[in-house]
Amino acid sequence: MIERADRPDFWQSVTGSLDAADEPLTDTAKREVFEETGIDISSLPKDSLVNLQKQIEYTIYPQWRYRYPPGVERNKEHWFALQVPIGTPVKLAPREHIAYLWLPVEEAAKKCFSSSNREAIQHVFARADLFKAPQS
Numbered sequence: 001m002i003e004r005a006d007r008p009d010f011w012q013s014v015t016g017s018l019d020a021a022d023e024p025l026t027d028t029a030k031r032e033v034f035e036e037t038g039i040d041i042s043s044l045p046k047d048s049l050v051n052l053q054k055q056i057e058y059t060i061y062p063q064w065r066y067r068y069p070p071g072v073e074r075n076k077e078h079w080f081a082l083q084v085p086i087g088t089p090v091k092l093a094p095r096e097h098i099a100y101l102w103l104p105v106e107e108a109a110k111k112c113f114s115s116s117n118r119e120a121i122q123h124v125f126a127r128a129d130l131f132k133a134p135q136s
Contacts, residue, residue, distance in 0.1 A: 001108050002036060002092065003099040011101075011111040013121060014082075026051060029080045037100070038091030039084060050130055052079040054123065058116055077116055081124045083131045 004010040016032030018025075029049060030041045041049050055078045060068060068075070090100050103111065105125040112118040124130065 001101045001103055001111055002097040005094065005096055005098045010113045012114060012117050013108075013112075015077075015117070025078050026080075029078075029082075033082060036093055036096060038093075039082075039088060041082065044082075044084060047131070048083050050081045050083075052081055052123070052127075052130075054079045056116055056119075077120075079120045079123065081127075081130055 001011045001013060004012065014033050014036045016028060016036070018028050019031070026049065029051075033039050033041055033049075055076055057074055057076045060073055060075050065073065092098070092100060101108075101111075105121060109118045109121045112121065
């Protein structure tokens, strides 16, 4: 969980937007993880990032609409999951986030400001099949 710099006590998982309309979703996910946490997904095992093939659409809170083009009031969110090894260092982008926490699932979900973010976290951890067990 990461805490936004522009809104104290607003906790979320990594989120972000396409840089261009034709940017592949997986590329966006990799870029946003790196920008917000400093974690380079290309240095992780091949199947660490999973596109959950789930998307939801929601109304953007009025106080956040300034971040979008004029007249945009709805957003489509695509869900990904990322498995990182214990001890993976995190380097926050200080203009975006001021703190991070690794939390158990239910604590993380409770800490989320956004209901869609909370639902995504619960969805990921309800799926025991997402990540393959490490090969010995």
